[in-house]
């Protein structure tokens with residue numbers, strides 16, 4: 001069983017400990033309920049109950065070690081082998097934290113881009129075509145089309161269209177990260193999880209990446225971990241502030257930045273933390 005396409009379906013059941021957002025124009029596409037993550041006996045995430053809005057960008061912020069990456073990686077079961085994750089992760093009405101979920105298919109829908117660009121040692125074209133071929137797409141015309149569309153969506157097409165056979169390892173950091181985004185979107189996900197995707201990039205590449213994400217949210221729901229407060233402010237509609245494995249505050253980004261309810265959030269976003 002996997003999955004229905006009604007974004008609003010069954011979200012009504014998630015009444016307990018609901019944290020932002022509740023925006024009828026951007027219904028919840030993903031939510032966590034009573035989520036706990038343990039590394040051995042150590043609890044890294046406690047009671048992470050969040051809703052994520054469709055076609056919006058949600059930033060996860062907080063000090064180092066507060067659990068942002070652990071939380072993010074749990075959302076598409078990247079922690080399965082290294083941690084114990086309990087609680088529900090509801091995606092379009094299905095708890096994807098259940099053992100019988102097809103994790104491979106789920107990760108197609110809930111894609112991830114990592115901190116360091118990690119293109120395969122293959123051509124630019126094959127970086128994208130690889131996963132498609134694995135999924136049975138073998139028609140050259142169809143592959144060409146998806147490669148082009150994905151690179152266009154990731155704002156990389158114009159720079160690489162004449163050198164698709166060149167090794168992806170020759171790309172700059174910013175280009176390589178956008179190739180990783182193209183690779184993630186080629187398999188038509190719903191949700192993109194990004195773990196500090198700009199931390200290895202220079203300001204120009206960072207700005208281009210941010211523009212790309214703002215374009216992509218028309219089609220995808222985006223959750224991004226960032227240490228860069230200006231970046232969270234520039235691109236996200238919602239921000240969740242993590243501290244010591246808990247979500248202390250979750251609200252619209254403008255609210256978190258201009259009128260935080262918790263002192264520690266205020267200290268963090270104004271750079272006075274610690």
Ligand SMILES: Nc1ncnc2c1ncn2[C@@H]1O[C@H](COP(=O)(O)OP(=O)(O)OP(=O)(O)O)[C@@H](O)[C@H]1O
Nearest residue numbers: 039044062063064065066067068069070071082242
């Ligand atoms: N693989 C692991 N094994 C054991 N403990 C881990 C592992 N990964 C993370 N932790 C611990 O879990 C806690 C949360 O770490 P996590 O990386 O999720 O925080 P973070 O907020 O993303 O930090 P940063 O901003 O530095 O990336 C930390 O105490 C960290 O040491």
